[in-house]
Amino acid sequence: MRMTGQRRAILDALQDGHRPLSPSEVLEAASEAIAGINLSTIYRNLKSLVERGDVIVVPTPGDSSRYELAGLAHHHHFLCEQCGRLFDMHGCPGSFAGIAPKGFKVRSHELTLMGTCSSCTP
Amino acid sequence: MRMTGQRRAILDALQDGHRPLSPSEVLEAASEAIAGINLSTIYRNLKSLVERGDVIVVPTPGDSSRYELAGLAHHHHFLCEQCGRLFDMHGCPGSFAGIAPKGFKVRSHELTLMGTCSSCTP
DNA sequence: TTAATTGCAAATGGTTTGCATTGTT
DNA sequence: AACAATGCAAACCATTTGCAATTAA
Numbered sequence: 001m002r003m004t005g006q007r008r009a010i011l012d013a014l015q016d017g018h019r020p021l022s023p024s025e026v027l028e029a030a031s032e033a034i035a036g037i038n039l040s041t042i043y044r045n046l047k048s049l050v051e052r053g054d055v056i057v058v059p060t061p062g063d064s065s066r067y068e069l070a071g072l073a074h075h076h077h078f079l080c081e082q083c084g085r086l087f088d089m090h091g092c093p094g095s096f097a098g099i100a101p102k103g104f105k106v107r108s109h110e111l112t113l114m115g116t117c118s119s120c121t122p
Numbered sequence: 123m124r125m126t127g128q129r130r131a132i133l134d135a136l137q138d139g140h141r142p143l144s145p146s147e148v149l150e151a152a153s154e155a156i157a158g159i160n161l162s163t164i165y166r167n168l169k170s171l172v173e174r175g176d177v178i179v180v181p182t183p184g185d186s187s188r189y190e191l192a193g194l195a196h197h198h199h200f201l202c203e204q205c206g207r208l209f210d211m212h213g214c215p216g217s218f219a220g221i222a223p224k225g226f227k228v229r230s231h232e233l234t235l236m237g238t239c240s241s242c243t244p
Numbered sequence: 245t246t247a248a249t250t251g252c253a254a255a256t257g258g259t260t261t262g263c264a265t266t267g268t269t
Numbered sequence: 270a271a272c273a274a275t276g277c278a279a280a281c282c283a284t285t286t287g288c289a290a291t292t293a294a
Contacts (some may be wrong), residue, residue, distance in 0.1 A: 002268070002273060012135050023259080038276050043259065047275090059184030061232040063260065078226055096235055099211050103240030104200055110183040110234045113218055118225030124248060124293060145284080160251050165284065167249090186283065 002051060007045050011069070020058040020066030020077065020086045023024065060086060061112050076111040084119035089113070117122040124234045125176060129167050131155040133176065135189070142188030144178040144200065182208060183234050198233040206243035211235070 001007075013029035014021060022027065027042050045066050049055040051080040059078060066086050078087040097106045123129075133215060135151035143151065148166050168189050169176040180188040182201060188208050219228045233237040 003179055004136065004267085004274065006274080016184035021125060026231075027248095033153075036276090040260080040277080041275060044261095047260095057184075061183045061234070062179075062187060065184060065222060076221070078222055078228075081229070087223065087224060091221060093218060093221065094215060096215060096233065099198070099213060099215065100200055100235055100237070101209065103243060104202075104209075104235075105238040105243055106156055106200075106235050107203065107237035110235065111218065111231065112183070113226075113228050113231045114223070116227045118223065122227030126249065126293075128250080158251090161283095162252080162285080163250060166286095169285095 001048055006030070006034060006037060006041055007049070009037070010042065010045050014067060014069050019088055020060075020068040021067050022064055022086075023061065026067065038048070058086065059110060061110070076113070078113045078115070078117065079112055080117035081083055082116050085117065087117060123170055127196060128152070128156060128159060128163055129171070131159065132164065132167050132171070136177065136189060136191050141210055142182075142190040144186055144188050144208075148189065148190070181206065182231060198235070200235045200237070200239065202242055203236055203238035204238050207239065 009030040010026055011062060012033065013026050023046065027039050030037050046055060050057055054070055055067050056070045058068055058077060060066055063079065074092050076089050076092060078089055080098050096109050100106050131152040132148055134155065135148050137140060139151065145168065146163050149161050152159050172179055176192055177189050178192045180190055181208060182188055185201065196214050198211050198214060200211055218231050222228050
């Protein structure tokens with residue numbers, strides 16, 4: 001994988017966003033650096049960046065997946081139902097392995113809080 | 123809303139499944155009672171059953187939403203990465219409101235454990 | 245008979261892919 | 270030259286919708 005300007009711009013967008021971004025949010029942010037950048041390219045580059053381990057997928061309940069830079073400490077997210085943005089939160093309340101049914105093997109977990117972010121609260 | 127045979131079959135499918143079902147799982151189950159039942163009808167009826175409050179949507183991270191009968195105690199789910207089925211778990215480890223950023227209003231939360239269910243564990 | 249429900253096919257929206265072109269080494 | 274990366278259009282898949290035909294109250 002070559003580190004092209006487009007991939008650089010995508011990583012920059014994720015870095016500057018300070019929160020997980022959807023593909024269309026990445027497109028919007030990267031478009032400011034590279035006019036005419038294509039959504040297919042965003043998807044393809046996000047995929048290869050994930051395979052390479054530079055970026056992780058954030059599966060989001062009831063909405064499309066977001067992407068964020070890899071290497072952050074384990075944490076969870078807040079989904080604003082008003083503006084649709086996903087935010088990072090710090091820490092994790094536990095492993096939750098105890099509530100899994102007997103015989104089920106827990107590999108990971110997703111915790112998402114939903115509500116209204118501070119910008120959208122009147 | 124009229125209680126047709128199709129709607130009856132859909133509710134029966136959700137009841138008998140003992141776990142949240144995807145639209146295509148509902149189709150498969152309802153087809154045994156009503157041959158030729160259409161997927162559009164499944165979607166339309168699920169929607170009206172949700173509006174009526176008989177059924178709730180279970181938004182599932184990284185996968186399409188599932189549906190389950192309303193009225194169950196607050197609980198969370200386990201997604202088997204092998205067979206794709208979603209299972210109910212009992213109880214909830216907490217409110218999690220404490221980890222939300224300042225100024226954010228929490229309305230609800232989704233907790234999903236991922237891994238391998240007992241049927242898929244070797 | 246009146247209004248809700250259904251099947252079918254077409255539309256939609258997000259994501260992926262084929263292919264010819266462009267860019268990098 | 271050899272191969273990776275891109276743009277574009279078409280394919281895809283889950284979900285929704287328009288409409289004419291059917292069914293329930």
